[in-house]
Amino acid sequence: MNSKSSAPVIFSVFLAIAVAPVYGDSTEPPFNRVSLQAHAERDVPNDELTVVVSVQHQHRDPSMVADMVNRDMQWALSRTQKTDAVQAQTLGYYTNPVYTKQRVTAWRARQELQLRATDVAGLTRLVGVLQERLLVARMQFAPTKASRDRYENELIEEALEAYKRRVAVVRKHMDGRDYRIVQLQIQTGGAAPPVAMTTMLRAQASESVVAPQVASGTSKLSVSVSGTVQFD
DSSP states (O other): OOTTOOOOOEEEEEEOOOOOOOOSSSOOOOOSEEEEEEEEEEEEEOOEEEEEEEEEEEESSHHHHHHHHHHHHHHHHHHHTTSTTOEEEEEEEEEEEEEETTEEEEEEEEEEEEEEESOHHHHHHHHHHHTTTOEEEEEEEEOOHHHHHHHHHHHHHHHHHHHHHHHHHHHHTTTTOOEEEEEEEEEEEOOOOOSBOOOOOOOOTTSOOOOOOOOOOEEEEEEEEEEEEEEO
16 A cells, blocks of 8 residues: 555644733743644555354263363364464353253353464465354454554654644744644544454354355554644
């Protein structure tokens, strides 16, 4: 992406000028202060995919249900280790009783596995393999931390330049007075919405599962600069 291309910068200007009353001492309240705000945003490419898959079983024997979950997760981890550049992390492990007429008739166990990679094609192929015995719980695209930091730094520069232009506009109407920035705040924001939030039925182990079809899309990042300028 061309680092110079960006969405239009949006500005908000708040002008507040107070007349200073006469005080007997040398301490005077602030006057001729202007509050300004500038905003810059950009759609940036998502270059990292995170997928959470899970295994779940139910059985009346708690030791059996635990064994079934553990075996499936061991199988999933062994296949994950064969795929380069995929970061794997096991998440929560849950065991709950199943009641029928206020009596425990079975046990249900569930464990999740989080997979993350910038190689989207490789990860989706792996997910297709894992779907033979696991479920896809959720899937999300987002910029990597390195990409996010780089784009946010560029947006900070754009927002600061926009802020300076706003100050120059106001200064023309303050008879060209000297000024100083007495307060400045910078806020960053933006997030990637989940591209999929679904539960998919597990196929039989003998069936071939097609890999999920995904599109990385973009995420909107934004930077807001707000502050107060004192015109002397």
